[in-house]
Amino acid sequence: MAEEVMNNKQIILKHYVEGYPKESDMEFKNNNIKLNVPEGSNVVVLKNLYLSCDPYMRSRMSKLEGSYVQSFTPGSPITGCGVAKVLKSGDSNFQEGDLVWGMTGWEEYSIVTATQSAQFKIHDKNVPLSYYTGILGMPGMTAYVGFYEICSPKKGETVFVSAASGAVVSIRYFPNGIDIYFENVGGKMLDAVLVNMKLRGRIAVCGMISQYNLEKTEGVHNLFCLITKRIRMEGFLVSDHYHLYPKYLEMIIPQIKGGNVVYVEDIAEGLENAPKALVGLFYGRNVGKQVVMVSRE
Amino acid sequence: MAEEVMNNKQIILKHYVEGYPKESDMEFKNNNIKLNVPEGSNVVVLKNLYLSCDPYMRSRMSKLEGSYVQSFTPGSPITGCGVAKVLKSGDSNFQEGDLVWGMTGWEEYSIVTATQSAQFKIHDKNVPLSYYTGILGMPGMTAYVGFYEICSPKKGETVFVSAASGAVVSIRYFPNGIDIYFENVGGKMLDAVLVNMKLRGRIAVCGMISQYNLEKTEGVHNLFCLITKRIRMEGFLVSDHYHLYPKYLEMIIPQIKGGNVVYVEDIAEGLENAPKALVGLFYGRNVGKQVVMVSRE
Numbered sequence: 001m002a003e004e005v006m007n008n009k010q011i012i013l014k015h016y017v018e019g020y021p022k023e024s025d026m027e028f029k030n031n032n033i034k035l036n037v038p039e040g041s042n043v044v045v046l047k048n049l050y051l052s053c054d055p056y057m058r059s060r061m062s063k064l065e066g067s068y069v070q071s072f073t074p075g076s077p078i079t080g081c082g083v084a085k086v087l088k089s090g091d092s093n094f095q096e097g098d099l100v101w102g103m104t105g106w107e108e109y110s111i112v113t114a115t116q117s118a119q120f121k122i123h124d125k126n127v128p129l130s131y132y133t134g135i136l137g138m139p140g141m142t143a144y145v146g147f148y149e150i151c152s153p154k155k156g157e158t159v160f161v162s163a164a165s166g167a168v169v170s171i172r173y174f175p176n177g178i179d180i181y182f183e184n185v186g187g188k189m190l191d192a193v194l195v196n197m198k199l200r201g202r203i204a205v206c207g208m209i210s211q212y213n214l215e216k217t218e219g220v221h222n223l224f225c226l227i228t229k230r231i232r233m234e235g236f237l238v239s240d241h242y243h244l245y246p247k248y249l250e251m252i253i254p255q256i257k258g259g260n261v262v263y264v265e266d267i268a269e270g271l272e273n274a275p276k277a278l279v280g281l282f283y284g285r286n287v288g289k290q291v292v293m294v295s296r297e
Numbered sequence: 298m299a300e301e302v303m304n305n306k307q308i309i310l311k312h313y314v315e316g317y318p319k320e321s322d323m324e325f326k327n328n329n330i331k332l333n334v335p336e337g338s339n340v341v342v343l344k345n346l347y348l349s350c351d352p353y354m355r356s357r358m359s360k361l362e363g364s365y366v367q368s369f370t371p372g373s374p375i376t377g378c379g380v381a382k383v384l385k386s387g388d389s390n391f392q393e394g395d396l397v398w399g400m401t402g403w404e405e406y407s408i409v410t411a412t413q414s415a416q417f418k419i420h421d422k423n424v425p426l427s428y429y430t431g432i433l434g435m436p437g438m439t440a441y442v443g444f445y446e447i448c449s450p451k452k453g454e455t456v457f458v459s460a461a462s463g464a465v466v467s468i469r470y471f472p473n474g475i476d477i478y479f480e481n482v483g484g485k486m487l488d489a490v491l492v493n494m495k496l497r498g499r500i501a502v503c504g505m506i507s508q509y510n511l512e513k514t515e516g517v518h519n520l521f522c523l524i525t526k527r528i529r530m531e532g533f534l535v536s537d538h539y540h541l542y543p544k545y546l547e548m549i550i551p552q553i554k555g556g557n558v559v560y561v562e563d564i565a566e567g568l569e570n571a572p573k574a575l576v577g578l579f580y581g582r583n584v585g586k587q588v589v590m591v592s593r594e
Contacts, residue, residue: 068524068525186520186521190520205520205523205524206524207524208520208521208524211521216518217518217519217521218516218518219515219516219517219518220516220517220518220520221513221514221515221516221517222514223483223487223502223505223517224483224505224508224514225532226502226530226531226532227365227502227503227504227505227532227533227534228365228532228534229365229532230531230532230533230534230537231531231532232529232530232531232532233523233529233530233531234523234527234528234529234530235522235523235524235525235526235527235528235529236524236527237524237525237527240527
């Protein structure tokens with residue numbers, strides 16, 4: 001197989017980050033990459049199309065020990081969920097031309113092993129491909145698992161999903177309290193929700209974005225509500241539940257195609273704009289799911 | 298029915314309490330009581346034998362709003378779980394001479410309605426009667442429910458039960474982590490346990506005694522562990538589970554009689570010593586379940 005050396009633009013993490021991330025914590029670099037599969041290797045060569053900006057990525061910018069995610073490596077490209085096209089494959093489950101989503105690099109081309117990077121083949125292409133970074137990918141599955149598997153919703157129950165955008169105020173829209181809380185924020189938000197939960201409420205703990213940039217986390221003061229209201233609070237990681245992904249797609253794709261689910265994206269064009277898009281998440285600059293388009297195809 | 302007026306010694310809450318309770322927050326008083334059941338009433342006249350001192354009683358000494366328990370009434374006797382003998386009954390389910398446990402007053406005689414005060418008839422008297430304030434009563438049922446119903450223990454799992462007596466140190470005895478945590482303490486204890494929980498650990502939240510005397514509760518900082526370790530944390534009230542009481546007794550009484558369960562009591566003799574016994578709970582003065590003996594029979 002002839003060696004094909006290509007120019008590969010990358011977003012590099014310069015150093016571990018403290019406090020809020022800044023664009024200057026990352027740099028845009030040109031490197032070369034050999035787009036070949038070494039003899040006997042099962043790697044897959046990807047051309048990255050869309051990259052996902054997700055809040056959990058902030059914690060990977062810190063030096064982590066014993067966490068459920070690994071730190072990024074300073075001097076190396078940032079990694080995250082993305083949609084890509086298979087250019088070459090040493091893995092018999094994937095073929096040239098396949099579209100996949102999974103963990104990839106913030107760069108034009110990535111070489112991964114499909115199992116380690118948890119690549120899912122994209123079968124339905126009659127939806128925007130970028131959706132597989134969000135509603136049809138990891139974030140969508142996370143919502144599905146947290147809501148259906150962890151919270152067991154019943155008809156008529158009130159559901160509150162927190163977001164980083166200072167939504168404590170929105171709790172006032174639940175005059176009769178909250179049955180199900182999908183926790184993404186932590187800290188003061190959790191405290192405010194706890195006093196507004198209803199008897200036998202359920203809290204799926206997915207993330208605590210308000211705490212990721214703090215050197216010392218805020219304390220949560222109202223946990224006694226767990227007792228008085230018999231609340232169940234459960235943390236989960238979507239990666240434990242991917243066996244449910246086909247079931248999820250079967251449910252959600254018709255909803256999207258039928259127009260029952262409206263999905264909003266905020267797409268930054270060009271890899272060079274990825275640092276700004278990621279940083280913007282922590283200032284609530286995005287409207288809709290933040291995606292970076294590296295290449296249309 | 299002739300009216301029988303008796304002297305009735307009582308422990309009165311003088312006023313709402315702030316911070317740690319003191320003996321001087323209560324007073325020992327003599328009152329009169331008419332030990333009769335009014336015509337057409339379903340009340341039950343109790344002679345109190347044993348009274349239970351329990352941590353949750355601290356919160357009832359404060360002015361509470363919207364809590365799961367009601368405040369004590371300043372100027373009136375303290376109430377709590379106790380073992381009593383039925384002297385007279387207007388309730389067809391109870392008869393003179395029956396022994397019962399349930400909510401009663403901190404006084405020699407109390408007049409209650411059996412349903413409101415949740416009286417349970419004592420059938421097995423071949424165990425010390427005082428046990429029905431503890432292992433065979435509300436606290437025992439609480440442990441049973443929290444452990445078996447909330448935490449679903451599996452063979453070989455490690456279990457940690459926190460107590461108010463500064464047991465953070467004892468977490469060091471779990472070098473491989475904790476599967477099941479029975480939470481009674483809250484605050485810093487919960488934080489210390491969270492980092493020592495194992496994957497998919499369960500926390501039954503029963504109480505948070507370390508917080509009851511604080512004007513502002515301590516914040517809990519390590520809740521992010523719920524996500525990374527997929528921990529389930531659930532609050533419960535024993536009163537939701539009393540339908541399981543016969544099943545519990547069937548399990549526990551043979552264990553006590555067979556000597557497999559050793560139960561330690563700290564019995565204060567005489568109603569006049571009840572305030573001291575209750576206050577002592579919050580300083581860890583008791584060794585074993587704190588009981589007050591009002592009368593042997």
